[in-house]
Amino acid sequence: MNTAKQQTILDNITVTGGMTDKDSATKVSATPETTSHKTLLTLDDVSYAYTKGGRNVLSHISTSFHTGEVASIVGPSGAGKTTLLSLISGLTTPTEGAVIFDGRDLKTMDRYDYRSHDIGVIFQSFNLLPQLTVLENIILTMDASGKRFPRPKKEIALNLLRQVHLPERYANERILHLSGGEQQRVAIARALSDDPRVIIADEPTGNLDNATQADIMRIFTDLAHKENRCVIIVTHSPQIAQASDTVFNLKPQAG
């Protein structure tokens, strides 16, 4: 499956059109909103088992994610949502099939560079470094990316905090002193800090109140629609799924 073909499919505005749904995965809905969207990430017949020859957590999944869209991955617990996310974020490689980013197989790429340059991941447990301050956490990621930034890193970081609606006074607080919602915003800011084209979030609204949830969702949609990024959200919140452009429904493996 090549990008050109994907593009043709996109031109037909049927996001799910070219994707023959395999056994377990079904594309539920699509919001045919934009036409300039480009396929950035493609899962091509991906299967994954934690142990070699063991039970497949994911089997034969094919889908693709596009720029300028918020895509939701939904499904019950144990359906392999987090595993799928690990595959997309390059933490591991599929046992079968391929994850294709911008026309290149992830297997052939340096996955450390991929993680630090091309994607921003917001982990379920945020995975911030608790002993560092908010700013330090963000700048650490910027350092890790090895990119050159046009402006001082601190200025960019403060901008990002504004973008995620975190008051500037938190900048020098230690992560430990922040609430869950605040940590979530820091995690988003960190994921954005190296200007990735793909934003991946694992249960970003897991234990937040509705107001915060809505605010954070608004941030994500803004990132996709205004900045033309590819946002992928793993969630089991119906509201989030509703607010997404596309929803990918992951069914649990039969056994």
Add this chain to the structure above:
Amino acid sequence: MIIIVAIITAAATIGLAIVQAAENARTNALANTTISAQISLDRGALMNASRNNDTNNGKPDMDAMRQLMANKTLTLEDYERYDSTSYGVSSSYYIETASAAVADDGIEAVDANGGVIKQDASSKQSSESSETTGNAQSNDARNGKDNDSPPMPEDGMAGGPTGDAGGMRMTTGDFALVGFSSDEAIANAPNGAFTMDSGQVFEYDATDDNDVIISDTLADANDLKVGDTFKVASASDEDTTYTFKVVGVYSNTSDAQMPMGGPMASNANDPANAIYASVATLNKLGLTSDKTIEVTDARGNTRETQAATLSYTYVFDGKANYDKFVHDVKSAGLGDEYTVSSEDVQRYEASLVPIENLSRFAQTLLIVVLVVGAVVLVVLTIFNIRERKYEIGVLTAIGVKKAKVAAQYAVELLVVTLIGLAVGVGVGAATSVPVSNALLSSQMEEQQTQQAQQREQFGRDMQGVPGERPGSADGDSATGGSDTGNDVTGGNANEQPQESNGPCGGMREGLCNASQLMTKLNATVNWATLGWMLLIGLGLTLLAALVASIFVMRYEPLQILADQS
């Protein structure tokens, strides 16, 4: 972590400082001093050889033995063959010792109590004939066989492996006729250093023959002055007399110990009865080691023996030349039955015993500390890394390469270790001198206790303790110990004069100083030690960093993050 590294480093620094100081003490001490050495026959080896040949019984065949010994005894030419600068010898001298008896119309010998004894002819004759051997080797060998003959205490004691000057002590008769080859030989006189009361020392060329110097005791006893002449009889033939002219009277600067054999001892063993002459004089009288005289022992057996024993001494500039000589003479064809030995080296090495014990102890300490230190450091690192597993997971998840993470840990570890190293070296440097000296003094106490026990057991000092040999008398001109002692002792060599007088009681003062045990070790931390510590520190850090890296590499970010959530 810092504290542990500091403790490890401090202990290692002290250990290393001691080891190095001991090393320095050994290598520097003998480097620039003169060393005198002798070649001697290994009697034990010969004895074994003859025992093996004799299948009839287990006892060595003494006659064959004696024959063998006579053949094997090195002559003056043999000695001179090795006396070459190409072997590293800087100078050499030799002493020939013969014996003489009281002549009928000659002077009287001094007895053990310093008085003059006038023996009646018959008893003198018997004691003379029974004991005149004039040869250390044959005397020794004879004692092995004739167990019923009166044992002479000197045999077992002075007849040590080097056998140097032992021949002198074996001399029987009434007078010891000692011939010197040069002033250097006189400086190393077997009875110790002396000063001239009147007159002067003889010359060495042939025109000064029959010039001798005698001890003040002998001079007083016989009322001899410079310029007088006197007569002594040949040890083998009473009718042959030698006439000597007194050109000087000397007094021993250190009181040689009293002869220990009591009434059985020969008068010739009394230093007062030593008549010093030049080798030329002895040569003229026919008393040289390559000539033989016939002696008759108590059983009426007559046998030939050397007219004089030869003690040839080589002098070297520094230990390196000595080592070269030992090696070269062997390759130049000196048989295995001969050994090259040096009192100076032996004595000095004996004085190093406490330091070497300490050094060995320090080495063990060093190894234990390093092994324990390495284990502790590695274990600490493992715990540290485990605790920071999450951090590693996050860093790798956001795309920091593992190698970079591992390198960061290594750098962190290095900083911590370097701080610990600095503190440790500081503490170690400050304490190494007092600590090593405390350890050294406890070592010395141990040795002194040992000596005290020996003294109790024997009722006197152990003979054969290096440094006690009268033959090794080396006066002010020599050598080893006292000079080198200062290098190592920091001028504190006299701290324990009482204790260390034990082994050199009654000996000359110079000898005492020479055999003085080293009481201080200059275990200061120098640059070499610092360098080693740095190496050790870096080595330990690298080891720990390696372990850390392995752990970092093993962690998969997915697994860590899965564990977290």
